Amino acid sequence: MYLSYEEYEEYGGTLDDTAFTDLEYEAASYIDWYTFNRLHGEVEIPDAVKRCVYAIIKLISAKQDMLNAAMNSADAGPVSAGITSQSNDGVSISYNVLSAKDVVDMSKNELEEIVQRYLQGIRNELGHRLLFRGLYPGEVVK
Numbered sequence: 001m002y003l004s005y006e007e008y009e010e011y012g013g014t015l016d017d018t019a020f021t022d023l024e025y026e027a028a029s030y031i032d033w034y035t036f037n038r039l040h041g042e043v044e045i046p047d048a049v050k051r052c053v054y055a056i057i058k059l060i061s062a063k064q065d066m067l068n069a070a071m072n073s074a075d076a077g078p079v080s081a082g083i084t085s086q087s088n089d090g091v092s093i094s095y096n097v098l099s100a101k102d103v104v105d106m107s108k109n110e111l112e113e114i115v116q117r118y119l120q121g122i123r124n125e126l127g128h129r130l131l132f133r134g135l136y137p138g139e140v141v142k
Contacts (some may be wrong), residue, residue: 002028002045003053011054015061027056034115035130036141043126049130052118059114063107 005020011019031039031052039049120131128136135141 001025002031002039003050003057007050008054008057011051013054013055015056020057023060024053026060027053029118030111031058031115035119035134038124038126038128039128046122046124047124048118054115055114055118056111059107059110066106074141080125 001026005017007025008015008020008024015023018030022059031049039045116131122130123131126136
């Protein structure tokens with residue numbers, strides 16, 4: 001666990017404990033994948049990692065909300081992503097709509113951006129850069 005529920009609440013998180021636990025596990029698995037598990041066994045988790053987990057939880061939660069809205073709509077069609085144009089006299093409003101696939105693809109790109117933004121240049125206790133795509137001498141992929 002990279003982020004405790006208490007830390008999550010301090011950052012402004014609003015999910016209940018059960019939802020947080022599930023999403024924290026998912027967020028940690030993304031970080032483990034991107035970092036080749038370089039945080040396993042760390043005594044002190046860097047603040048950047050904790051903030052990264054928080055941002056990923058927010059992203060996953062927002063994605064779930066959008067997908068739930070799409071599934072709960074009458075036609076289970078696209079999700080509205082905001083107004084793109086609006087007229088006044090003829091009362092015409094155009095919406096930018098996203099399919100469920102668009103939401104998933106968008107969140108994948110955002111996830112990678114979050115990980116890059118928060119973890120670029122961050123090192124573990126051994127001094128290894130978390131996002132280094134190679135192996136350090138003596139390092140074994142877990």
